[in-house]
Amino acid sequence: MVIRRWLAALLAAGLVLTACTNDAPEDDEAPETEAPVSEATTPPDGAEPADDAVAALVEGLGAADISTLPMQSQAAAAQEDFEVIYAGMGDALPEVAVASIVYPQDENAATATLAHTLDIGHEPWTYETEATFKWVGNQWRLEWDPSILHEELTRDSRLRRTVSEPSRAAINDKDGVALVEEVSLFEVGIDKANLEESLWSASARQMASMLDIDPDNFESRVLRGGPRQFVIAQTVRQADIPADIGSVQGFYVNEIEATVGPSDGFAASQLGIVGNPTAEMIEASEGRLTASDVIGLSGLQSRYNERLGGVPGVRVEVVGRVAESSFQTIVVFNQEESIGAPITLSMDRALQTKAEEALASQEGIASLVAIDIATGGIAATADSAAAGTYPHATFGRYAPGSTFKVASALAMVRRGATASSDVECTPQHTVGTYTFGNHSGYTRTGTISLTDAIAHSCNTVFTRASEEFSGDELHAAAESLGVGTDYEAGFRAYFGTVEPQNNIDRAASSIGQGSVTVSPMAMAAVAASVAKGETVIPWLVEGEEATSTAEPLTEAEAAELRTMMAAAVTGGTASMLQGVVTGAKSGTAEWGPQGAQQTHAWMIAYNDQYAVAAFVEVGDSGGTAAAPLIRQLLG
DSSP states (O other): HHHHHHHHHHHHHHHHHHHHHOOOOOTTOOOOOOOOOOOHHHTTTTTOOHHHHHHHHHHHHTTOTTTTTTTTOOOOHHHHHHHHHHEEEOOOOOOEEEEEEETTTTTTTTEEEEEEEEOSSOOOOEEEEEEEEEEEEEEEEEEGGGGTTTTOOTTTTEEEEEEEOOOOEEEETTSSSSEEEEEEEEEEEEEEHHHGGGGGGHHHHHHHHHHHHHHHHHHHHHHHTTTTEEEEEEOOOOGSSOOTTSSSTTEEEEEEEEESSSSTTTTHHHHOOOOOOOHHHHHHHHTTTTOOOOOEOOOHHHHHHHHHHHHHEEEEEEEEETTTTOOOOOOEEEEEHHHHHHHHBBBHHHHHHHHHHHTTTTTSSSSEEEEEEOOEEEEEEEOGGGTTTTHHHHHHOOGGGGHHHHHHHHHTTTTOTTTTTTTOOOSSSEEEEEEEEEOTTOOOOEEEEEEHHHHHTTTHHHHHHTTTSOOOHHHHHHTTOOSSSSSOOSSSOOOOOOOOOOHHHHHHTTOOTTTOOOOOHHHHHHHHHHHSSSSSOOBBBBBBBOOOOOOOOHHHHHHHHHHHHHHHHHSSSSSGGGTSEEEEEEEEEEEETSSSEEEEEEEEEEEESSSEEEEEEESOOOOIIHHHHHHHHHH
16 A cells, blocks of 8 residues: 555656646747748849840740750750650640749849740640749859759659540531541552562552552552552442452551541532641641641631530640659649530532532533522532632622622612513613623513513613612612622621622623622522522521621512513523523623633522522523533422
């Protein structure tokens, strides 16, 4: 018991002693901590402001050349460091700006905060770094460190950018079925690396025969190529690979991904093509594009590239400089891939095919445009092979000739005329210093109806009428028929220009000559407006429909014009279209230098479903050159 009481007392005393020892005196001061280095916005005594030195660094980083900057270490080594760090970034270079410059006191130093911007994603990648300068030998010298390029970089690491392309979305027809989509194609050819030289010619000719291509040309290409080259004979869909291709010694089939339409060249002037960017595009992209990217190069593929192509996956990592490095990879930028969104067109696949077939035998430039009267959507827009990939059908600029008399007739109707009004068709009509006449062989002169003037295309009726209506009235009439005012239509579209400058020009414009110009699409809009009884502004891309800003065409006005255009079919210059259309107007327009003039041939027409314009750049007349195209399209 005594021992226990002694131990308890001892423990109690120890506890008290410990407690007393840990109590700090009231007047004890807190432990000292290291004071932060204060910073100033003015340079240290005897030093110049560091602005010029920082500006030189900013310029050098943007130009990828820091080899001439004053540094504490070797500038050449820093330049090599920079090149290693950015070697995995493709063509991307930082755009650098100065965020701030401060001067830590008592250090003879300057610290610059740099704002970096790299345009490598859907949104720019932005971040800040710091660069330190020392005032040495009466100049600011950069203390080079990889962290100037990114705070996570060290002397053992570099940047690496990877890009993953999303699947490209389709361009759909009016029924929502893909006109252009990403599919697998197959390159069929001869793999010379796996074929004895003595068999090159025979295999080339055998394959050419199977694929129905020129055997002499393919044999020549095979023989000219390198000894281990894969020489492509043709790129085809899987269904078009000959079943017996395996009998060709040295054959090889390589699968690729491509964005294609129903057939080669299908609506090419509108749909456009997809491929790798040109050198000029890459340079203009400021780092956003690389040579391996796949983008829309023309047409709708280019205009809606961002929507169709989606957003590529872009990832920037800080990685080790050598493959066997144990450096832990750090992701510093990540843009998730998102697939593109399709666009839907008003295009009718079957009608587009017929339009292209109708133009297949045309030697020069010719175009067809068909508009769905009910919707105003362009059901077909086609150009002949001679037109190349330029969209003449919707974006060409041509004198419309007598097809424009429909607009002039509307201007007359708005001044009180009707389809049955009497008008004077004289052999000639002089305006100022210019005398207008009728086309060669025209005989229906004298007093005729306005309907006959349209049906048989008397020029002088309309040049005489131009003395009664103003240029503004002619423009307004054309505008009510969808011509003369350009709209943002979502594709390459020219709606025409109707701006007569004087009396002679107004008279010439009234018969589709002078300064008036249109596209075939614009004249198809004239026919569609007359047929529908209201102003039609053609559209091609769903969701991009334009709204007319013109004085509305009334049903009563359209009814007068339909009477006139129907007469052209039943007994006038469009009689060759009887049984195919219900209303039409032919046209011929002179163009070219004086003394060497040629003629455009036109025909606009409509039936219950479609309004059509046919244009032939060089043709004798609308009836002989343009009308057969409409008959083939709608017949």
